[in-house]
Amino acid sequence: MSPALQGLTTIAVGVGGCVAYFYFSNVILDRVIYPPRGPNAGRNINRAGQIRPWLFLLPALVALGLYLAYPVFETLRLSLTERVPVLGQPGKFRYVWVGLDNYRQMTSEAKFWEAMRNNMMWLFVVPAAATAFGLLAAQLTDRIRWGTIAKSLIFMPMAISFVGAAVIFKLVYEMRGADQEQIGVLNAIWLQFDGGFGSVLVLKIIPVIILLAFGGIVSWVGWLVLRPLLAARRARGIWGYVLRPAVAIFAVWMLWLSLQSVVGLWRFELAYGTPQAWISLPFWNNFFLMVVLIWIQTGFAMVILSAAIRGIPEDTIEAAIVDGANPFQIFFQIKVPQIAGTIVVVWTTITITVLKVFDIVFAMTNGQWQTQVLSNYMYEKLFVTADWGVGSASAMVIMILVSPILVWNVINARKEMR
């Protein structure tokens, strides 16, 4: 059968089957079970009306149950069992309850902890960077002439598949021997630096300024969050006494990290003039992989935040201008608080994407050179080494990590639907 015919048949069978089901179940309900005739006509119409929605929901419920609910519990069960071949019957297996053995085995593997560590780094860096870049792009493109073009450019990576993006960035990070011409974009740029004043300016002084600025912004935000608590006026409830100090401590930690990096960067001897194998540079290669996801996700953050910025009431900004606020104050103290809700939504959405990141790591390094992440670890266990117990256990770890955000998102979505 030709592919086109096959596709048409699939569509016909799928849609036709569903329509036929809807149609005939309704016909049976209306004509046979509760016919709108005879002495009970009125009651029958009401009854049929009560049952009808379930006719539509039944297939959906069955499909959801079979494909969503059952697999989740099955994964949980598999993570607690082990597959043992049945003696004398090749190809037959039975599942033996082993308790937490799979989890114990998983946590004894160095690769798992490497994946956990990398996932945590992804979790901190990618949502923060994508949201920050998105916010920056949204603010900068707001009401300028070339804004739309810049926006559609930044959004374009969203249309490309993760694998495609990974392939593009493989070329960006490509390295060839020092005696050959470099093809990788990053190495070509890298070789422009010869250790002179220009290199020091671009690779040391400017990053240091950026790091210091980051530290400054972080500590300022931390101070803004903590200030109400110190003034003891507006701090209320759990948000006041637990979250505010937590945010402040996090800010201090970030400040500490950025100061540490300033010192580290300043003292680090950069290998000028030699091409680098960026992809297999331990620890740092994680960040090169993260760049790919940030590249993709910024567009998403930008369009959502840009819509939110457009929605800010004009008079609040005008009032701030009249009061003599500078652009930075307007941005951080007028605009950002008003779109804080949207920022959180964008952040959590990207966080979920990050926790599931698989394609990029799979296509670029496949977890080599200490870039393993949980999803790829799970894939490897399930489909390469066929270790279903440990694979399912790591799937449960992903589920547990996602759960808080999942529940939070569900609560939010329900509020929106009312």
Next chain:
Amino acid sequence: MANASTNIAAAGPRGPKPRRAISGRNIMIYGTLGLVALYYALPLYVMIVTSLKGMPEVRLGHIFAPPVEITFQPWVKAWAQACTGLNCDGLSRGFWNSVRILIPSVVISIAVASVNGYALVNWKFKGSETFFTILIFGSFIPYQVMLYPIVILLREMGIYGTLGGLVMVHTIFGMPILTLLFRNYFTSVPEELFKAARVDGAGFWGIYFRIMLPMSMPIFVVAIILQVTGIWNDFLFGVVFTKPDLYPMTVQLNNIVNSVQGVKEYNVNMAATMITGLVPLTVYFISGKLFVRGIAAGAVKG
């Protein structure tokens, strides 16, 4: 209000606001924007340029330079000759597989989800809150958690490794988010329209086809965009639920690029990436604003 503002405008200075083309603020904005755009555009630019160069020219370096001699040979090779393992018929096989996966799953999922969403709007029933919560969970939950049990399920049903199985998985996983999307859109249709149609004698299907369908074209376009880009760009399901000769395009792209035999042909790799991205990019350029809505709606998907 309008009166007051015209008064102010009449009293104030006339003519367009004087602009200074070069001010510190403008330099900062355009400078930052330029840097940001560079990060997003440079990889795309290099991809296009490299895909149009011959291999000898690529080896010379000069990655940022436009091709001296434009050649479509890499594109032809990526489409028809590039090797993945033993097969050497390029991306074309993956392209047709992707098409055969895409069209049925998009059509079926949207047809069923729109009817479901319509049914949900039309009838209030007990337990609808719980049902919606389940739907929301269903659209947010990460696929990884259910991957292996679904493999078992499909194997039991005898459709593991076939395109039909993959179509089914895509259809069902698109269902929760699409049903919510349609339901939320249909609730905004005024109830009087239903009642008027009901009085005029339209039944369930009459209302759906004559009122809902023509009124909700935008949401159908959004749903199509969401499904087309999502399914076309999917990698995980493709690699898990199909067999090598049925792999969709994304998986084949990965296999072509990561195949270890022979010389690395950067231009062919880039052309292959471009070809793989053509479908969603075309959709993007045609649909514009609606594309953003489609992607935003799909971003929460598990």
